[in-house]
Each structure stands twice: as structure tokens, then as C-alpha cells.
Amino acid sequence: MTDRKDGLTFSVSRRTLLAGMGAGIGVLAMPAIVRAQAETVRIGFPTPLTGPFGAEAKDQVRSAELAVKLINDKGGIAGRQVELLVRDDKLNAGEAATRTLELIEKDKVHAVVGALSSAVQLAVNEVTRARNMLYVSISQSDTINEVKDFSRYTFHEALNPHMTTAAVAKATFKKGSKVAFLVADYAYGHEMLRGFKRAAAAIGAEVVGEILHPFGAPDYSTLMPRIRSMKPDILAICNFGRDQANAIKQANDFGLKKQMQIVVPVLLHNQRIAVAPDVFEGVVGGANYYWELENSVPTAKAFNDAFRKMYGGAIPTDYGAYGFTGVTALLLGMQKAGGTDTDKVIAALQELKYDVAKGPQYFRKCDHQAVQSVLVLRSKAKADMKGADDLFEIVANDPGSEDMLRSCAELGFPT
Amino acid sequence: MSSTSHAAPAALRPPQAVGEAGFLSRWRVPLSIAVLCVLPWVLPSQALAVNVLIYGLFAVGYNLLFGYTGLLSFGHAAFFGGGAYITGMAIAHFGLGWFPAMLVGVAGSSVLAAVIGALSIRTRGIYFCMVTLALSQLVYYTALQASNWTGGENGLRGFTVAKADVLGFTVNLLDPMQKYYFLMVFAALALWFVSRVLNSPFGAAIEAVRENETRARACGYDVERTKLLSFILSGALCGVAGTMSAIHLSIVPLDALHYHTSSIVVMMTMLGGAGSFFGPFVGALVFLLIEDVASLWTSHWQLIVGVVFILFVLFLPKGIWGTLIAWRNRP
Numbered sequence: 058m059t060d061r062k063d064g065l066t067f068s069v070s071r072r073t074l075l076a077g078m079g080a081g082i083g084v085l086a087m088p089a090i091v092r093a094q095a096e097t098v099r100i101g102f103p104t105p106l107t108g109p110f111g112a113e114a115k116d117q118v119r120s121a122e123l124a125v126k127l128i129n130d131k132g133g134i135a136g137r138q139v140e141l142l143v144r145d146d147k148l149n150a151g152e153a154a155t156r157t158l159e160l161i162e163k164d165k166v167h168a169v170v171g172a173l174s175s176a177v178q179l180a181v182n183e184v185t186r187a188r189n190m191l192y193v194s195i196s197q198s199d200t201i202n203e204v205k206d207f208s209r210y211t212f213h214e215a216l217n218p219h220m221t222t223a224a225v226a227k228a229t230f231k232k233g234s235k236v237a238f239l240v241a242d243y244a245y246g247h248e249m250l251r252g253f254k255r256a257a258a259a260i261g262a263e264v265v266g267e268i269l270h271p272f273g274a275p276d277y278s279t280l281m282p283r284i285r286s287m288k289p290d291i292l293a294i295c296n297f298g299r300d301q302a303n304a305i306k307q308a309n310d311f312g313l314k315k316q317m318q319i320v321v322p323v324l325l326h327n328q329r330i331a332v333a334p335d336v337f338e339g340v341v342g343g344a345n346y347y348w349e350l351e352n353s354v355p356t357a358k359a360f361n362d363a364f365r366k367m368y369g370g371a372i373p374t375d376y377g378a379y380g381f382t383g384v385t386a387l388l389l390g391m392q393k394a395g396g397t398d399t400d401k402v403i404a405a406l407q408e409l410k411y412d413v414a415k416g417p418q419y420f421r422k423c424d425h426q427a428v429q430s431v432l433v434l435r436s437k438a439k440a441d442m443k444g445a446d447d448l449f450e451i452v453a454n455d456p457g458s459e460d461m462l463r464s465c466a467e468l469g470f471p472t
Numbered sequence: 473m474s475s476t477s478h479a480a481p482a483a484l485r486p487p488q489a490v491g492e493a494g495f496l497s498r499w500r501v502p503l504s505i506a507v508l509c510v511l512p513w514v515l516p517s518q519a520l521a522v523n524v525l526i527y528g529l530f531a532v533g534y535n536l537l538f539g540y541t542g543l544l545s546f547g548h549a550a551f552f553g554g555g556a557y558i559t560g561m562a563i564a565h566f567g568l569g570w571f572p573a574m575l576v577g578v579a580g581s582s583v584l585a586a587v588i589g590a591l592s593i594r595t596r597g598i599y600f601c602m603v604t605l606a607l608s609q610l611v612y613y614t615a616l617q618a619s620n621w622t623g624g625e626n627g628l629r630g631f632t633v634a635k636a637d638v639l640g641f642t643v644n645l646l647d648p649m650q651k652y653y654f655l656m657v658f659a660a661l662a663l664w665f666v667s668r669v670l671n672s673p674f675g676a677a678i679e680a681v682r683e684n685e686t687r688a689r690a691c692g693y694d695v696e697r698t699k700l701l702s703f704i705l706s707g708a709l710c711g712v713a714g715t716m717s718a719i720h721l722s723i724v725p726l727d728a729l730h731y732h733t734s735s736i737v738v739m740m741t742m743l744g745g746a747g748s749f750f751g752p753f754v755g756a757l758v759f760l761l762i763e764d765v766a767s768l769w770t771s772h773w774q775l776i777v778g779v780v781f782i783l784f785v786l787f788l789p790k791g792i793w794g795t796l797i798a799w800r801n802r803p
Contacts, residue, residue: 106771145767150627150725151717158519158721162648176626180723187632187722188646200626243616244625272625 555714585707745794
């Protein structure tokens with residue numbers, strides 16, 4: 058008896074539930090209808106807002122929003138306004154793939170820009186490649202250039218470890234210099250090591266040793282005496298983010314800087330701010346962008362001024378600039394193509410020559426890698442800093458050239 | 473199975489069988505499938521619905537061990553990720569079709585579960601947690617180092633399944649709705665299988681082990697074997713979820729094997745209600761939905777998820793579904 062009564066209660070609540078679900082479907086379908094009429098150009102932007110690269114990700118979002126605003130102010134893409142859909146990928150490849158699927162399937166984006174880790178960008182690349190979706194990647198990687206992961210829909214706006222290590226080595230290595238390496242034991246660390254070793258061989262520098270450390274290691278104190286015993290002239294620290302600040306800090310505590318020059322493939326603006334100036338003092342590293350470029354490059358000045366105006370005097374950072382150049386390049390391609398037709402935009406991007414923040418850039422035909430200038434920076438001593446943002450001095454600004462990249466044949470493309 | 477082939481004595485009937493008696497219990501598989509059928513229509517996106525399907529099944533598999541057998545494992549990412557990796561590698565490196573690849577994935581994760589289970593099953597309590605955690609970390613580091621096979625840190629790629637031929641029909645897996653219902657078939661079969669297992673004498677035996685191990689042993693059950701078999705079944709089900717995830721995302725991230733994945737499934741199971749049939753699915757649904765909606769709204773979404781979880785632990789220790797069932801059966 059009770060059973061039956063229970064069953065009845067359930068069926069009533071189920072009916073209510075179904076009615077609720079019906080209403081839910083209606084509500085969900087509505088925005089789709091409204092959206093179709095507005096005809097905006099939608100750009101998906103997955104980026105790790107939470108996690109260890111959160112600061113860089115927020116800079117990327119701010120720069121990307123600036124890029125969208127500037128294009129919209131000038132009338133958008135053939136009269137259509139542009140909208141940026143920012144999603145948190147949590148620095149997790151699976152999450153990024155899900156978010157990208159959502160952006161494509163639910164939000165019906167016309168292109169995706171973003172990601173800030175080798176693994177995450179490769180995941181997004183895999184999803185966009187299968188669905189013929191335009192993707193502009195703004196995270197460093199050598200793997201994405203190789204033929205195995207090539208997608209004709211993907212354009213790689215960021216530098217890659219091969220380029221930055223070559224530029225840093227050119228500025229610091231000499232024939233006969235002894236070089237030691239401290240390397241984070243993961244894909245990106247190994248790519249940087251490979252780049253440095255190649256440059257060392259070309260220049261004629263001698264490799265005296267390499268030490269691997271686990272990704273995310275807080276303590277490097279046991280490694281420092283080993284590095285000292287190798288007696289190098291140059292210590293190349295191949296890691297990223299917080300690891301970089303920790304490793305340099307401890308090398309400093311051990312007085313290694315007095316005996317050797319410390320170099321890094323990528324000198325990070327936010328990591329430098331996170332610690333005292335004397336920790337990074339004298340460290341040399343590569344970068345895609347530094348705001349003081351405005352003294353020599355007019356478009357950098359325009360970018361900085363627009364950024365300052367929009368964000369109350371703040372200046373853009375290195376990884377932030379990727380958000381700007383990546384989104385702007387894509388939108389320029391769309392403008393040239395007169396819309397969002399994928400094949401036309403690809404053709405336009407392949408032909409595009411652009412100079413939006415850091416001097417002339419273009420995408421190489423075979424692997425869609427952005428050919429662009431590479432900066433080499435030296436971290437300033439506190440006494441030399443003219444203000445809180447005056448962090449680095451520009452040692453070299455290598456203009457973009459395909460000679461910086463691995464050749465198409467080496468990457469596995471038919472020539 | 474020999475130890476469990478005789479019928480369970482009435483005294484050892486699972487308390488759940490009493491708890492979920494009646495309509496809900498008798499029709500639990502069709503009802504669950506009915507709920508799954510409407511999911512992609514009511515959730516914010518189909519990609520989220522597929523994730524609910526995958527993590528729901530992952531939690532159901534985990535629940536077989538945690539909720540029904542009473543063993544708290546911290547290493548189930550190994551079976552989830554293992555299933556995903558083996559399926560992906562079977563397609564990427566050996567050119568297998570999607571179905572043989574999925575079978576290989578499930579078989580592989582079952583073997584992995586048998587090995588890890590055999591090594592850990594004789595420990596109990598916190599030691600069991602730690603041994604499973606340590607062994608699953610071994611799997612993680614193996615995948616990290618064998619980068620020629622697994623893609624290492626960059627994750628496994630290059631095995632997108634765009635179309636699947638099923639009994640003469642072609643399913644377009646790039647279409648989110650077709651993909652959802654395609655994968656739902658596997659989830660439905662797995663749910664039916666779990667229900668059968670729980671209704672079998674073996675289902676009663678694992679709950680007997682959970683309730684009172686000494687007494688179960690005194691009744692003549694081979695406790696270690698029962699636990700091991702439950703461990704393997706649980707690992708196999710998590711493997712099914714893993715292979716589904718490989719087909720869904722067309723990548724296998726290294727994070728799939730990370731202990732964080734193991735902890736997520738514990739949270740989902742507890743949130744929904746450990747030891748109930750549909751609870752883990754509810755847990756996965758609520759967990760992923762909060763995460764999805766809150767992270768669109770604010771980058772401090774973790775705060776919201778954390779507070780919700782604390783509230784549930786404090787006020788609904790039986791989980792969402794477990795509390796509902798208890799409330800329905802109140803005297």
C-alpha cells in the first residue's frame with residue numbers, strides 16, 4: 058500500500074519536473090534566437106584565469122579586450138561588432154578541450170584565440186582542427202610547429218622556445234664559453250634546453266653540464282653546489298613562472314651570480330615584479346614584448362597609450378601583449394577577408410603583413426608560425442630604475458626573420 | 473566467484489536494498505536512463521552533459537568500491553586515465569577502430585585494477601588509501617616518462633574519431649547531440665551492469681564486507697577475494713568512463729592520471745551520496761554544473777564550490793541523493 062502511494066507521489070513530482078524542464082529548454086533556446094539576429098563576430102578566449110599563471114592570463118584578457126574595442130571603434134568587421142567570450146580553462150588540457158567544445162557548439166564562435174601552456178594549446182588545437190575552426194595560439198611551444206600537430210586552421214602568434222633561446226644565446230654565449238643548464242623536467246623545459254644546446258653548438262660554446270629539477274620544485278639548494286662545481290661562465294635556467302623566480306632567488310642566495318651570468322629563455326615581467334629587484338639584477342632573458350619598446354617602435358607607443366587610457370595608466374606586459382597581437386592579427390585577417398568565412402580568413406592571414414605593437418610581423422606559409430622580432434632584456438639594478446615599471450633594459454631587438462625558425466623541411470613539411 | 477556463488481543469508485541483505493525499496497529501486501535503471509536522456513536538453517551545453525555522463529559513470533564505478541564495499545581508494549585516476557590512454561594509443565599507434573580500441577581500453581584498465589588491487593587489498597584504512605595513491609602515482613609518472621607513446625606532458629593527441637559506424641548507421645561524433653547519445657549507450661549498459669551486480673549475491677556479499685568484515689568472514693565468505701573482485705569491477709567501470717572521455721575530448725590530458733582526478737571522484741561520490749545507486753551521478757551533475765556556471769560568473773568560482781562542499785558535508789552527510797532517499801523512507 059505504502060509502495061503504491063509512494064509511486065503516485067513520485068509520478069506527480071515527475072510531471073512537475075518535466076514541465077520545469079520544458080520551461081528550461083525554452084529559456085535556453087531564447088538567447089540563441091536573439092544572438093542570430095545580432096550577427097556579431099564571436100571570438101572564444103580560453104585562458105587560465107585560475108592557477109599559477111593567473112596574473113599572465115588576466116593581462117592577456119585585458120589586452121584582448123583592448124584589441125576588440127579598437128576594432129569595434131573603427132566599425133568592426135564589415136559593419137559587424139566583435140565580441141570576446143572569455144572562459145577559464147584552469148590550466149588543464151581536459152577542461153580547455155571542454156570549454157572549446159562549448160564555445161564552438163553552444164556559443165557558435167567564429168574563431169578561438171588563447172591558451173597559456175603547451176599541453177593546453179595542443180588540446181585546443183586538436184579540438185579546433187577536427188571542427189575546421191580558426192585558432193590563434195598565444196602560448197610558447199615548439200611542438201605546435203611540427204607537422205604532426207599542424208592544422209591549417211591554426212596560427213601560432215607566440216614565440217617558440219627555439220626562437221627565444223637562439224636570441225638569448227646570440228646575445229650572451231661566446232665561442233668557448235662554458236654553459237651549465239638547470240632545466241624543469243617537462244616538455245617546455247626540454248624544448249628550451251634543446252634550443253640552447255643547438256645555439257651553443259652553432260656558436261661554439263661548451264656545455265659543461267645539465268641538471269633536471271621536477272616541475273614546480275620549491276627547493277633548489279641541493280642543486281646549487283653541483284652547479285658551482287661545474288664552473289660555468291653562464292648558467293641557463295630553463296623553467297617558467299614561479300619556478301623561475303624561486304630558482305633565481307636561491308642561485309642569488311648561494312652567490313652564484315658573482316661567478317656566472319644567469320640567463321633565461323623568457324624573462325617574465327610579472328615574476329620580476331613578484332620579487333625584489335636585486336634578485337633578478339643582471340639576469341638576461343628573451344621576451345616578445347616590453348613596454349619601453351615605445352621609444353623605438355611607433356606601434357608600441359600607440360598600443361601602450363591605448364592600454365594606459367583604457368586601464369587607468371597601467372602598462373601592458375609580455376604575455377598580455379600576445380593577447381593583443383593575436384586577437385588583432387585575427388581581426389585584421391577577417392577585415393581583409395570581408396567576413397568570417399573560414400577559408401577566406403585563412404587565405405587573408407597567410408598573406409597578412411601586420412605591425413600592431415612590436416614591429417612588422419607575418420605568418421610563415423608552411424607552419425603558420427608568426428615571424429616577428431625577439432627582444433633580449435637585462436634586468437635592472439634598483440639604483441638604475443627610473444620608476445616602478447622601469448624593470449629591464451633592452452639589450453637586443455632582433456628583427457623578425459625566417460632564419461630564426463627551424464626550416465619547414467626540418468619540421469616535416471614537404472618542400 | 474566461487475566464494476560468492478551461494479545465496480546471501482537474509483541477515484546479510486544489503487541495507488540499501490531496504491533503503492531504496494519500492495518504485496525507485498525496482499525501476500532504477502530505466503529511471504536513470506530516462507534522466508540521462510533529457511540531460512543534454514536541460515544543461516547549459518552538450519559538452520557539459522557529456523562530461524556529466526563520463527564523470528557520473530566514473531563516480532558510479534568508484535562508488536561500487538567506496539560506497540558499497542567500504543574501501544576508500546585515492547588511486548582511481550589510474551583506471552580512468554588508464555582506460556583513456558589505452559584507447560587513445562590503440563587508435564593513434566595501432567590504427568584500431570573505435571570499438572576494439574574501447575574494448576582494449578576497458579580490458580587494460582581491468583588488468584591495471586587487478587594488479588593494483590592485488591597489491592593493495594590486504595591493507596586497510598589509511599594504509600589502503602596511501603597504497604592506492606602511491607600505485608596510481610606510479611602510473612602517472614610512467615605516462616609522463618613514456619612520452620613517445622603517451623605524448624608525455626603535452627598529452628596524447630592524434631586520434632580524433634569523427635565518425636563511428638554502428639550496425640549500418642553512421643554516427644557523426646563531431647555533432648554534439650549524436651555524440652551524447654552515442655556515449656550514453658555505454659553509460660546505460662554500464663549502469664545496467666552495476667545494477668545487476670548489486671542485485672546479485674555478490675552485491676550482497678560486498679555490502680556484508682562493508683558492514684562487518686569479521687562477520688562476513690565467519691559466514692564463510694572469502695573477504696579478500698570479494699574485495700579484489702569488487703576492486704577490479706570498479707576499475708573496469710572507471711575504465712569505461714575513461715575510454716568515453718578519450719572519444720569525447722579526442723585528447724588525453726596527463727591530468728587524467730593526476731591524483732587531483734582521484735580526489736574529484738571522491739568529492740563527487742560524497743556530494744551525491746556514497747552507497748546509493750544514482751547518487752554519484754547526481755554528485756557529478758551538481759559538481760560540474762556549479763563549476764561550469766560559477767566559473768562563467770567569477771574567477772573566484774573555487775570559493776563557491778568549496779563553500780557548497782563544506783555545507784553539504786556539515787548538513788547533508790549522506791549526500792544529496794542519499795538524503796532524498798532517507799527522507800522518502802522516513803517513518
